[in-house]
Amino acid sequence: MTSARSRDFLSSWRISAVAYGLPTAAIAIAGVLPIGDPTRAGVWSVACLANARRCGRVHCYFTGPFFLVVALVAALLGVGLVPPSASAWNVLGAVLVGGATLLIVLPERIVGKYRD
Numbered sequence: 001m002t003s004a005r006s007r008d009f010l011s012s013w014r015i016s017a018v019a020y021g022l023p024t025a026a027i028a029i030a031g032v033l034p035i036g037d038p039t040r041a042g043v044w045s046v047a048c049l050a051n052a053r054r055c056g057r058v059h060c061y062f063t064g065p066f067f068l069v070v071a072l073v074a075a076l077l078g079v080g081l082v083p084p085s086a087s088a089w090n091v092l093g094a095v096l097v098g099g100a101t102l103l104i105v106l107p108e109r110i111v112g113k114y115r116d
Contacts, residue, residue, distance in 0.1 A: 023047030027096075031089070040089070041078020044071065058111045062103040070096050 023046075030043035073092055076082040 027093075031093070038078040041074045041076075044074035044078075044092075046071075057113055058107045059104045062107050063100060066099055066103055070099075 026043050026047045030040045033040040033043075070092065073082065077084045077088055077092070082088065
């Protein structure tokens with residue numbers, strides 16, 4: 001049986017850089033695409049879904065669903081069901097960064113890093 005710690009992306013800075021750095025970079029690069037471009041929504045959605053994978057850390061139980069909701073909103077923006085605008089993407093970006101930061105730090109400070 002594999003321990004949660006051995007599946008933890010954050011246990012290695014190299015794996016962490018790939019697992020979290022690439023989606024973050026993709027979101028930043030997609031930010032230069034035109035507001036209504038569905039590619040922007042696709043990149044945001046895929047990046048958020050990639051980060052939603054579980055690694056055994058407590059924060060994954062919170063960030064997984066959060067990233068799925070952000071991906072859904074990005075997809076809705078991309079297909080025009082939510083009116084796309086620069087401010088909508090900026091708000092979504094701020095919610096993504098702020099929410100992810102809180103959901104990563106707070107649960108692990110309260111409960112601990114790993115769920116046994």
